[in-house]
Amino acid sequence: MNQPIYQDAMIADSLSRFAHGNTLDSIPPEVRERAKYLILDAVGIAYASSTYEFARTTMRTLASLGTGDGAVIGFPERLTLRDAVLMNGALIHGLDFDDTHLTGVVHATASCFPCALGMAAHLGRTGSDLLAAYVLGMETAARIGAVAKGELNQIGFHPTGVVAAFAAALIAGRLHGLTPGQLTMAQGIVLSMASGTREYSTDGAWTKRLHPGWAGTAGITAAALAKEGFVGPRAAYEGRYGLFATHLGAAAAGCDLGAATARLGDQWELMQVAVKPFPACQLSIACIDAAIAIATRHSLDPQDVAKIHALVPRHAVKIVCEPIESKRRPGNSYAAQFSLPYAVACALIHRRFGLTELEKYHDPEILALAGKVGYSIDPASGYPQHFSGEVIVTMKDGRTFAHREPVNRGAADRPMSGDGIVSKYRQNAGLALPPGKAEQVRDAVLSIDRGRDARSLARTLALGA
Numbered sequence: 001m002n003q004p005i006y007q008d009a010m011i012a013d014s015l016s017r018f019a020h021g022n023t024l025d026s027i028p029p030e031v032r033e034r035a036k037y038l039i040l041d042a043v044g045i046a047y048a049s050s051t052y053e054f055a056r057t058t059m060r061t062l063a064s065l066g067t068g069d070g071a072v073i074g075f076p077e078r079l080t081l082r083d084a085v086l087m088n089g090a091l092i093h094g095l096d097f098d099d100t101h102l103t104g105v106v107h108a109t110a111s112c113f114p115c116a117l118g119m120a121a122h123l124g125r126t127g128s129d130l131l132a133a134y135v136l137g138m139e140t141a142a143r144i145g146a147v148a149k150g151e152l153n154q155i156g157f158h159p160t161g162v163v164a165a166f167a168a169a170l171i172a173g174r175l176h177g178l179t180p181g182q183l184t185m186a187q188g189i190v191l192s193m194a195s196g197t198r199e200y201s202t203d204g205a206w207t208k209r210l211h212p213g214w215a216g217t218a219g220i221t222a223a224a225l226a227k228e229g230f231v232g233p234r235a236a237y238e239g240r241y242g243l244f245a246t247h248l249g250a251a252a253a254g255c256d257l258g259a260a261t262a263r264l265g266d267q268w269e270l271m272q273v274a275v276k277p278f279p280a281c282q283l284s285i286a287c288i289d290a291a292i293a294i295a296t297r298h299s300l301d302p303q304d305v306a307k308i309h310a311l312v313p314r315h316a317v318k319i320v321c322e323p324i325e326s327k328r329r330p331g332n333s334y335a336a337q338f339s340l341p342y343a344v345a346c347a348l349i350h351r352r353f354g355l356t357e358l359e360k361y362h363d364p365e366i367l368a369l370a371g372k373v374g375y376s377i378d379p380a381s382g383y384p385q386h387f388s389g390e391v392i393v394t395m396k397d398g399r400t401f402a403h404r405e406p407v408n409r410g411a412a413d414r415p416m417s418g419d420g421i422v423s424k425y426r427q428n429a430g431l432a433l434p435p436g437k438a439e440q441v442r443d444a445v446l447s448i449d450r451g452r453d454a455r456s457l458a459r460t461l462a463l464g465a
Contacts, residue, residue, distance in 0.1 A: 089213020104145020161196020161211030168219020188232025204335025
């Protein structure tokens, strides 16, 4: 079947026609099915997050600003539409256990699903409408992120907070029924709202958790303004002061603008989204698996380890490796998620890395081993298609053990199966829900496109519904 060609003079126009012109039926069945499992993964993480103090603090704060009819995953309280989207984004992204489009380095579901859920429920749309908007938003977020080739992170921006705002504008605009021209305006408007810096990585601050939901609220606001005729710039991406010029500076010269629209509507980037097996930065996952493999195979005693060396992609250095001394001694569990030394040391000792292990950041045995972890840039890295990694352990008696993971587990070339995602969902949802309720939610999500209206789904996701 011939696919439409989305190649307009401006990137925003191409993305507008794509978001406007596709229906759920035009999305391949395998993409629709995978999308439902990505949503289920996100919902399970949201339930797990609801048991943490950061979630209670955020919910309490937003409720103090006003209530409405917006459902929040894992909470009986209702918020205003935009605050519910902000809260649900924080819940999905709060444990850094959510999916990632590797080339775009975007946690797209954490923005796209809360926005699609909130808007579809608010407007009385169907579950099919919700799913279609989510998929089309995921495509645009992934592609816009891929243009920058991971450089947003290197400069100091959190790509999700910046990039996903444009996807959210298209999601909200599509559900509003905006014209392609209005959708282009929405993207131009949200250019002035997209935000999120990586300063949180210095000390494990909580602000990263807000970025996906904030992108969703920005997108909803931009789409509403466009609907009423508010005028935004048309060259949101490639303009003189567009997204890439302003956020990348000199690095913008290396952007691949064509990645935003190449094979749009034919090649589905959602199928490239990686699901995390561990609650840690994607750039650490290969090394965590490598450390577990070494410890399991050789039954290491941490006391006998002389030094540990990790080979990582260049883009990992600023995020999980430096500054090395603070990474070796993370001050809280959130900082531990972005510490390669801590993750490798913890995995070598415990042979696993889950939410429980994150709370051991003050364990002297782990910290002593983390102090022996060094790194260098992997000359054979598969980045950005794969976030590969290798760990080399040198023992005090001179023996050396090494293990390499050329493809990070969960990536498109080594995907987590639907059954694997369901298992992960049950573990996470089980922290907040009794088994019967967890299964009810699972069934609701996996049948989202079979007659459920979005408001019913939103009520099911909220506790006390």
